[in-house]
Amino acid sequence: MEQNINKLIDCIKNLTSDAISRLLALALGMLVAETAAATECPYCGGTRIVRNGKKCRKQRYLCRDCGRTFVTTTHTVMSMSHYPASVWKEVAADTLGGCSIDHTAERMELSHQCVFNMRHKLLLAMQDMLASSPVVLGKVSELDETYVLESFKGKKLPEDTGRPARKHGAKAQKRGLSAEYICINTGIQRDGGALAEAVNRAKPDSAELLEVYRGHLEDGTLLLCDGLKSYGILRNLAECTIKDINTAAPAEMSFFHLNTVNNFHSFIKDRYDYYRGVATKYLNRYNALFSLTWRRNTVLVTDLCSKLFHSGTADYYHSIKDIKTLRLLAL
Ligand SMILES: [Zn+2]
Structure with a gap:
């Protein structure tokens, strides 16, 4: 073996640089x-x-x-797929970034159905990940619900809904919280994970709250909520204190609030609107995506804004003239 390698090295010494490049490429390919x-x-x-x-x-x-x-x-999520990891990576990046399926399909020159299938395989895998390592709410956590319009996107409206089909962006038939709205239960630990799950339409009852939060609450948690009585049942799941923020004294309101969970609601609504709704049957798949991406997205935005929006010695100001003239790539 040693002798052969020495012979090989002698041979290489006589090769042209072009031949050495080809040999290197081959060797690197073998290593990969x-x-x-x-x-x-x-x-x-x-x-x-x-x-x-x-x-x-x-x-x-x-x-x-x-x-x-x-x-x-x-x-793996790519099992049985003809597409290489590089394509999957692009579809995953678009999914995390909140792009619509059509946007990705057009950009990658793939069919809508193909991207739809990849997107939903990724969403299901995210649900698997969340099931095997669930989000656990502890310390100070905020619980609240948000509502999205029921959607039969991609499918003919069933006759028993008793309403005409909505056009994109149209409002609900009735005002207020009608049966057209689906309730998403959301829980956020202020410095931790986010949980989102839909189980029904109206405000959640005790049984539904138990279903949503079972296995997701840590002992010793301070749970903040908006006074919905059903939340009291959560004491059956963990040794937690439940505080209705409406009973907080004015001086305490800077602590007893639901701002974090409301930010999460805005995030969900923005994504939801951007997708022009999500078929209700797929809502919990998307909730898994929202749970996994919200914090990171928010951290990134908060981090960027804290650097760029606060006055300091670093100068981040650029004028309109800068936009037109600065660091342009001229080829
Ligand atoms: Zn085996």
């Missing part, structure tokens, strides 16, 4: 393929793995422990 190779069986976790031919141009592996075969995408 090597790191991407499977090291663990996705079925049993075994490590006695051998290569076992190709399947749809993907390397197939055989597990010597359980005898099953797999490819590197088995059990």
Whole structure:
């Protein structure tokens, strides 16, 4: 082996720079393929793995422990997909960024159905992630509900709704909280996670609140809410204190408020409007997305604004003239 390598090195010394580049590219490609190779069986976790031919141009592996075969995408969100990880990454980025399916489809030159399928596979996987490591509300947490219009987007309006179909952006038939609205229960830990789940139309009753918050509350939490009586039932789930913010003295209102959860509602409403609604049957899939993205998005925006909106020695001002003239790329 050692002798062969020395011979090879002697050969390389005589190569042209162009040939060396090609050799390097080949070697790097082999290295990348090597790191991407499977090291663990996705079925049993075994490590006695051998290569076992190709399947749809993907390397197939055989597990010597359980005898099953797999490819590197088995059990991933990309399983059975013909699209490479680079395409999935773009669709994931657009999903997290709040882009509509049509926007992504047009940008990536893919069909609406194709992006729809990828989007919903990602949303379902996010729900799986949240189910396996649930958001737990602790310390000071704010609970409230927000309402979105029921939507049969993508489907003919069922006859039993007793109302005409709405056009994009149209309002509800009746004023106030009618049965046309779906309630999204939301809970936010002020310095932690966000939870959003829809179970029904009207204001949530005790049974629904138990269903939404079971497994999501930590002992010792101070829960702030707007006085809806049903929230009292949450004491059955954890040793928590429930405070109705309406009973706070004026001097305490800077602490006893629901501003954080209301910001989350604005985030949900903005996204919801931008998508021109979400079919109600998919609402909880999107709620998973809202839960996972809201905090990061808000942190990013808050961080950026705290740097750019406050006067300091760093000068971030740019004039209209700057916009027209500064740092333009001239090719
Ligand atoms: Zn196995």
